[in-house]
Amino acid sequence: MKHWRVEQVSWDRFDPSKVDPEIVPLVKAAAMVERNGDDYAIYLKRVFRGDPDFHLAAENWALEEVQHGDALGRWGEIADPGWNYAEAFARYRAGYKIDINADASIRGSRTGELIARCMVETGTSSYYTALAEATEEPVLKEVCRLIAADEYRHFKLFYDHMKRYLAREDLSFLQRLKVAAGRIGESEDDELAFAFHCSNEDPSTPYSHDRCIAGYMGRAMNFYRFRHIERGMGMVFKSVGLEPRGRLSALAARGAWRLLCWRRDRFRAALLQEAAPALAQAA
Ligand SMILES: [Fe+2]
Numbered sequence: 001m002k003h004w005r006v007e008q009v010s011w012d013r014f015d016p017s018k019v020d021p022e023i024v025p026l027v028k029a030a031a032m033v034e035r036n037g038d039d040y041a042i043y044l045k046r047v048f049r050g051d052p053d054f055h056l057a058a059e060n061w062a063l064e065e066v067q068h069g070d071a072l073g074r075w076g077e078i079a080d081p082g083w084n085y086a087e088a089f090a091r092y093r094a095g096y097k098i099d100i101n102a103d104a105s106i107r108g109s110r111t112g113e114l115i116a117r118c119m120v121e122t123g124t125s126s127y128y129t130a131l132a133e134a135t136e137e138p139v140l141k142e143v144c145r146l147i148a149a150d151e152y153r154h155f156k157l158f159y160d161h162m163k164r165y166l167a168r169e170d171l172s173f174l175q176r177l178k179v180a181a182g183r184i185g186e187s188e189d190d191e192l193a194f195a196f197h198c199s200n201e202d203p204s205t206p207y208s209h210d211r212c213i214a215g216y217m218g219r220a221m222n223f224y225r226f227r228h229i230e231r232g233m234g235m236v237f238k239s240v241g242l243e244p245r246g247r248l249s250a251l252a253a254r255g256a257w258r259l260l261c262w263r264r265d266r267f268r269a270a271l272l273q274e275a276a277p278a279l280a281q282a283a
């Protein structure tokens with residue numbers, strides 16, 4: 001059912017001279033979150049009890065997400081030979097758990113759950129596209145391109161199921177917008193920050209959300225270009241039932257780009273501040 005396999009990637013083309021050290025911690029952290037996809041499938045199957053079509057789709061989806069983790073984890077181990085993907089993931093799994101014992105969606109409805117999934121896939125599709133375009137390292141470029149294509153297919157998958165549920169549940173435009181905005185706002189929660197901690201920091205270092213989200217976002221946001229945000233905004237608009245390529249979407253994309261640049265600069269300032277004592281010590 002998968003569209004590609006980890007073994008098919010041209011791992012022997014790895015070129016250490018092309019590795020950007022700013023990308024390595026991001027790849028290692030992303031591997032954690034992706035690998036955790038199977039837990040999310042358990043939750044989705046509980047929320048969509050009695051919908052066998054969706055159950056099958058969620059199972060296949062999770063296989064692909066786990067494979068994203070494995071491919072990124074393998075690249076992380078090659079780029080940083082001292083790093084152990086399995087060990088880092090065991091730490092992540094032990095410390096970060098999503099509540100899989102749900103009887104209903106935490107988004108209030110099945111349509112809402114699917115809109116939230118569309119937001120996540122919009123984010124990952126844009127992110128891996130940005131990383132694929134930014135990196136000069138051929139293996140990472142290949143892996144990110146393959147993952148980005150999967151993420152876009154995932155978006156379409158959840159979007160199609162969302163349309164099916166929307167016809168039954170009839171969520172208002174404002175309700176849809178609220179779920180979408182809420183899920184986008186969660187991108188700076190613990191899921192990624194804790195993944196950054198487990199994959200990049202020593203177990204003896206206590207976890208700090210602020211330090212780790214700055215470590216992640218301060219690097220990740222640097223790789224986005226306006227075109228990625230523009231395309232992503234089109235997908236957000238489509239998910240909530242607005243015209244994806246209209247004037248409003250263009251306006252929102254410009255606003256989101258400004259917001260991203262402002263957040264990026266703040267996170268980078270925090271990163272520099274974090275590095276300052278270490279640099280002073282080294283000098
Ligand atoms: Fe993924």
Ligand SMILES: [Fe+2]
Pocket residue numbers: 065121124150151154
């Ligand atoms: Fe995905």
